[in-house]
Amino acid sequence: MRIDHLAIWVLDLESMRTFYETYFGATSNDTYRNARTGFSSYFLSFDSGARLELMQMPGIPYSQNDPFEQALGLIHFAISVGSEAAVDALTERLRADGYAVVGEPRRTGDGYYESVVLDPEQNRIEITA
Structure with missing residues (x-):
C-alpha cells in the first residue's frame, strides 16, 4: 500500500x-x-x-487551527528535496520571497534534517533532506 x-x-x-x-x-x-x-x-x-x-469551493469554512501552534489532527506534510544543502537553499529562497519560516533548518532527534515553512495559505510544510 x-x-x-x-x-x-x-x-x-x-x-x-x-x-x-x-x-x-x-x-x-x-x-x-x-x-x-x-x-x-x-x-x-x-x-x-x-x-x-x-x-x-464556496462555503468551506476557515480552519480553526493556528498555523503557529500544534493541535490534534493533520499538522504538516513533508517534501524531501534530497540533501541538507537543498533544504538550506530552498528555506532561504522561500524566506527571501516573503514566506514564513517557522522552523529553522536543523537535525531532529530522530535523524531528519529539516526546516518548516508556511505556504501562502499557512499550511505547514517540512522541507527534508
Whole structure:
C-alpha cells in the first residue's frame, strides 16, 4: 500500500498551484470544475509519484487551527528535496520571497534534517533532506 495523495481546501487555487510548481517542482493537471457545486481542483504530481490535490469551493469554512501552534489532527506534510544543502537553499529562497519560516533548518532527534515553512495559505510544510 501507499498513500496516493493529500488534499487541501484553499482560497486561491491559482496562487497555491503556482507556489507548489515554483518551489517544489510539482506538475499540475488541467483544472477540474463542477459548475453545479462550484467545486474546482488541481492534482499536483511530484517526481516521486506522490500527489497533492488543491480544492476550492464556496462555503468551506476557515480552519480553526493556528498555523503557529500544534493541535490534534493533520499538522504538516513533508517534501524531501534530497540533501541538507537543498533544504538550506530552498528555506532561504522561500524566506527571501516573503514566506514564513517557522522552523529553522536543523537535525531532529530522530535523524531528519529539516526546516518548516508556511505556504501562502499557512499550511505547514517540512522541507527534508
